[in-house]
Amino acid sequence: MGKIAIKFKKTGLVILFFIGILITTLSIYGIGANKLTSEIPKIKKLGFVVSPTTTPFLFSEMTIPAMRSRGYDSKLNELSKYSENSSYTSYLTSYGSDGFKINGLLTIPKGNKPANGYPAVVFVHGYIAPTIYKTTERYGDYVNYLARNGFVVFKIDLRGHGDSEGDASGAYYSADYVVDTLNAYSALQNFDVVNPKTIGLWGHSMSGNVVFRAFTVKPEIPAVVIWAGSGYSYTDLQEYRISDNSYRPPLQNTQRARKRQLLRDAHGDFNSNSEFWKQVVPTNYVNDLKGAIQLNHAINDNVVSIEYSRNLEKILGTTNIFHELNEYPSGGHNITGPYFVTAMQNTVNFYKKYLGS
Numbered sequence: 001m002g003k004i005a006i007k008f009k010k011t012g013l014v015i016l017f018f019i020g021i022l023i024t025t026l027s028i029y030g031i032g033a034n035k036l037t038s039e040i041p042k043i044k045k046l047g048f049v050v051s052p053t054t055t056p057f058l059f060s061e062m063t064i065p066a067m068r069s070r071g072y073d074s075k076l077n078e079l080s081k082y083s084e085n086s087s088y089t090s091y092l093t094s095y096g097s098d099g100f101k102i103n104g105l106l107t108i109p110k111g112n113k114p115a116n117g118y119p120a121v122v123f124v125h126g127y128i129a130p131t132i133y134k135t136t137e138r139y140g141d142y143v144n145y146l147a148r149n150g151f152v153v154f155k156i157d158l159r160g161h162g163d164s165e166g167d168a169s170g171a172y173y174s175a176d177y178v179v180d181t182l183n184a185y186s187a188l189q190n191f192d193v194v195n196p197k198t199i200g201l202w203g204h205s206m207s208g209n210v211v212f213r214a215f216t217v218k219p220e221i222p223a224v225v226i227w228a229g230s231g232y233s234y235t236d237l238q239e240y241r242i243s244d245n246s247y248r249p250p251l252q253n254t255q256r257a258r259k260r261q262l263l264r265d266a267h268g269d270f271n272s273n274s275e276f277w278k279q280v281v282p283t284n285y286v287n288d289l290k291g292a293i294q295l296n297h298a299i300n301d302n303v304v305s306i307e308y309s310r311n312l313e314k315i316l317g318t319t320n321i322f323h324e325l326n327e328y329p330s331g332g333h334n335i336t337g338p339y340f341v342t343a344m345q346n347t348v349n350f351y352k353k354y355l356g357s
Helices: 002-028 033-038 064-069 140-148 176-189 206-217 235-240 255-267 275-280 282-288 307-316 337-355
Strands: 080-084 088-097 100-109 118-124 152-156 194-204 223-227 292-298 323-328
Touching (some): 064 176, 064 275, 088 176, 100 176, 118 337, 194 206, 206 223, 292 307, 292 337, 307 323
Parallel strands (some): 118 152, 118 194, 194 223, 292 323
Antiparallel strands (some): 080 088
């Protein structure tokens, strides 16, 4: 009888132990969605005060307050010369972001370095299928134009692109690319060739969203330039859509697709009345911005409607920050042809004004 009692006691302890693990797991992963959702702080659009949260909630890392509260600290790894001409030298290098190695092409002007270091630009590409992306391809004319005008340019891969580590999570519904951009910014700040106070951002297409979100996370960034960008208020994504024939949606069994479904399950699709989505949308934080922003868009862009830029300009018009929208009669999504030089010179002039040269 004593042996039976001992066995029963041990069995009961094991059952209680596993019940404890189950309860802990449910609380960690936020299965109590109603409780966690109720702890999302309430905000007011354009000029609100965000109340601090004490308990992380599902996908809280996507929100502007969460990205502001975390750190960004990175350094460039070894430089390997890729190409050289009379005006600049380009190097293959990498940096760390969330434990992943992200590759990039670093282009440095030749000549006497300014006393405090060169002004610099973190250059973030638009949508290119991650499986065909290559660090040394695309945007060569854009990068070279900036380098010839005295700017260090760091064209980064973004995680999951080419040989860079991590998964390509997409721009609008993940914080990953914003984090990669801000860690690249930190890597340039820690690079002795660059003036850490004169670093700007450049983004194209989907990375208009990425660099604008990065700007709202780090409002003191002095200058941001966007070409043919999209996805600022998120209602604009619903209204204008994107018509990119090169886009390849992720397969259903990929991590990106699974996370997107988890996001829908937790918070639904974008809803401007949702307390969660209000904290994701960067235009809700424009009153915090301290730097300047320039938008460039071709009227005949048939991939990303120019209305994205026009709508953002209207929102920026409610603030005191410097902003400008340059519209071009033609040039398409990449602003090529006769207006390319005009758009690049507008970009250079803007950077020289707000970053120096």
